[in-house]
Amino acid sequence: MRGATGGRLAQHTFLVVICLAALYPLWFIVSTAIKSNAAYQLDPTGFPSHPTLGALRSIVTDQPLPRWMWNSFLVTVSSVAVSTLMALLAAYAVVFGRFRGHRIFLSTSVALMVVPPVTLLVPMFVFMVDSGMVNHLQSVIVFYTGLLVPFAVFFLTNFFRTVPQELVEAASVEGAGPFTVLRRVVMPLSGAATFTLVIVQSIWVWNELLIALVFLQDERSRTLMAGLAQFQGRYATNQPLVLAGALVAIAPIVLLYLAGQRFFVRGLTAGIGK
Amino acid sequence: MENATPGRVQELLEVGRQRLGAIAEGQTLTHEGIRRRRRRRRVLWPYLYVLPAVGAMAFAFGYPLVQVVRESFYVGSFASPIWVGLDNYRGVIDDPQFRTSLQNNVKLLLAVPVMIGLGLAIALVLNDRIRGARQYQAIVFLPYVLPATAIGIAFSFLLQQNGVLNTALREAHLDFFAHDWLGSSHLAIVSVGGLVVWQQLGLGVVVFTAALLALPPDTAEAARIDGAGWWSLQLRVLVPQIRPIIGLLAVIQVITVFSWVFTYVYVLTSGGPGYASSVMELYIWRSFSTGANGTAAAVAVMLLGMASVLIGVSLWARRRAVSA
Numbered sequence: 001m002r003g004a005t006g007g008r009l010a011q012h013t014f015l016v017v018i019c020l021a022a023l024y025p026l027w028f029i030v031s032t033a034i035k036s037n038a039a040y041q042l043d044p045t046g047f048p049s050h051p052t053l054g055a056l057r058s059i060v061t062d063q064p065l066p067r068w069m070w071n072s073f074l075v076t077v078s079s080v081a082v083s084t085l086m087a088l089l090a091a092y093a094v095v096f097g098r099f100r101g102h103r104i105f106l107s108t109s110v111a112l113m114v115v116p117p118v119t120l121l122v123p124m125f126v127f128m129v130d131s132g133m134v135n136h137l138q139s140v141i142v143f144y145t146g147l148l149v150p151f152a153v154f155f156l157t158n159f160f161r162t163v164p165q166e167l168v169e170a171a172s173v174e175g176a177g178p179f180t181v182l183r184r185v186v187m188p189l190s191g192a193a194t195f196t197l198v199i200v201q202s203i204w205v206w207n208e209l210l211i212a213l214v215f216l217q218d219e220r221s222r223t224l225m226a227g228l229a230q231f232q233g234r235y236a237t238n239q240p241l242v243l244a245g246a247l248v249a250i251a252p253i254v255l256l257y258l259a260g261q262r263f264f265v266r267g268l269t270a271g272i273g274k
Numbered sequence: 275m276e277n278a279t280p281g282r283v284q285e286l287l288e289v290g291r292q293r294l295g296a297i298a299e300g301q302t303l304t305h306e307g308i309r310r311r312r313r314r315r316r317v318l319w320p321y322l323y324v325l326p327a328v329g330a331m332a333f334a335f336g337y338p339l340v341q342v343v344r345e346s347f348y349v350g351s352f353a354s355p356i357w358v359g360l361d362n363y364r365g366v367i368d369d370p371q372f373r374t375s376l377q378n379n380v381k382l383l384l385a386v387p388v389m390i391g392l393g394l395a396i397a398l399v400l401n402d403r404i405r406g407a408r409q410y411q412a413i414v415f416l417p418y419v420l421p422a423t424a425i426g427i428a429f430s431f432l433l434q435q436n437g438v439l440n441t442a443l444r445e446a447h448l449d450f451f452a453h454d455w456l457g458s459s460h461l462a463i464v465s466v467g468g469l470v471v472w473q474q475l476g477l478g479v480v481v482f483t484a485a486l487l488a489l490p491p492d493t494a495e496a497a498r499i500d501g502a503g504w505w506s507l508q509l510r511v512l513v514p515q516i517r518p519i520i521g522l523l524a525v526i527q528v529i530t531v532f533s534w535v536f537t538y539v540y541v542l543t544s545g546g547p548g549y550a551s552s553v554m555e556l557y558i559w560r561s562f563s564t565g566a567n568g569t570a571a572a573v574a575v576m577l578l579g580m581a582s583v584l585i586g587v588s589l590w591a592r593r594r595a596v597s598a
Contacts, residue, residue, distance in 0.1 A: 090327035097320025116533035123341035146334020246424035
């Protein structure tokens with residue numbers, strides 16, 4: 001379509017329509033969250049001409065939202081940190097240790113990546129009840145950690161394969177032990193890849209609903225998503241309040257995305273394509 | 275690990291010295307040298323390094339996968355289960371609510387061609403040296419990273435009987451299109467499908483754009499010189515070259531709509547009205563919430579069976595896409 005301005009215009013129109021459709025629900029959340037309930041009832045789609053922080057203030061002071069956010073934060077940080085460490089060690093062993101069974105280990109990881117967590121739910125819940133962890137954050141932390149490991153192993157293995165083997169060999173011939181090589185040679189080269197992995201895993205944990213809903217049924221122990229799902233039913237007549245909660249849940253991810261979009265794209269499309 | 279290191283270094287040095295010696299004498303490695311090298315390969319540390327990961331996976335996947343199969347043959351409480359053989363499975367298959375749930379998963383499959391087709395169209399336009407391609411792509415991909423819970427809540431308000439969408443349609447005198455999107459037993463699952471498309475569309479766009487970008491420019495150039503029009507360039511030259519990637523993404527999206535849609539359904543309709551928009555995951559959750567663990571386990575095993583077939587196909591598609 002060289003030079004055909006009509007074609008260009010059609011292309012831009014198409015993309016703009018798609019982008020508006022992608023952004024409208026976000027605008028709806030933001031604009032509703034800063035309306036008073038009365039203003040929203042009168043005109044749900046209108047521009048927030050009298051913006052108020054009332055709903056946002058109310059979820060922070062009258063509702064356990066800060067607590068839920070803190071829970072989500074703790075759960076995300078600990079499960080992502082532990083699973084990433086485990087995967088760093090395992091992927092390093094797969095690529096540079098070549099132990100017996102490394103192929104089986106790797107293909108098992110790839111297969112487990114797509115196992116739907118709902119199928120694991122019932123036995124895991126029984127286990128958590130038996131071990132007294134239900135309604136404690138540890139229950140979701142240990143489960144999430146295990147669920148995150150297969151993708152992390154797959155992702156880091158793919159990355160480590162691009163690290164020149166000679167570097168590692170040179171270091172070990174000079175007498176460096178495997179852990180030293182991992183820490184001094186491989187890890188410094190893997191900063192961007194590890195960061196990408198951490199981002200992807202973090203948004204998975206932050207966004208997870210089903211397991212949090214089942215394992216954390218106590219008001220104080222909920223994660224943000226499980227709490228929000230509760231909010232929806234409890235404050236059905238105060239939608240600005242509910243959407244203020246939604247805004248708080250979305251905001252950190254949007255900010256991260258704006259800061260480092262390429263990490264999101266690279267991480268979330270890993271394993272599809274080359 | 276640490277105390278094994280000096281020994282390993284010693285061994286390495288010895289092998290190195292022997293190799294040097296062998297080269298100096300113009301000989302190949304001695305028989306003993308080869309044996310030593312083999313022994314070096316069978317070092318312990320890699321096993322220690324994978325152990326935590328293997329343990330975590332055994333705990334989060336291995337144990338529950340074995341246990342869920344066992345539980346599917348029992349009824350009753352955790353403390354005193356009663357063996358019932360295949361009764362849970364029979365009960366599930368005879369349950370019209372389960373059949374509705376399964377049918378809804380199948381209906382959601384229709385979202386896959388929509389996502390793939392629309393995603394491909396967007397990627398082709400973005401690939402056409404358009405100004406602002408990066409910005410467009412960033413916006414289209416944004417929904418994919420957002421929490422489905424928060425987005426689903428917003429959609430549930432937008433799609434209510436007297437929600438934003440219907441109000442807008444009525445104001446535009448398009449009353450004919452104003453429906454009870456969430457309360458109608460026919461439309462509720464369609465609305466779920468719409469939400470899935472809205473959130474997952476960006477994945478296809480990004481994957482296809484990357485695949486198109488990786489193509490060698492010469493075939494497209496040759497086609498242009500031969501006078502191929504815009505449409506035939508896209509459909510006859512570019513799309514066929516990324517077909518393996520399209521296939522792989524289609525399989526991944528099929529797995530998604532079959533077994534990863536709980537959040538969308540739970541937040542948007544809770545499976546309602548009644549069971550009209552339930553899916554297998556929600557059926558498992560509902561059975562489990564009412565204490566019917568055996569039933570929940572039986573459906574989990576069935577879902578796992580179906581997912582395994584899809585996972586097998588995905589592994590095959592992945593290999594094809596990577597080798598192509």
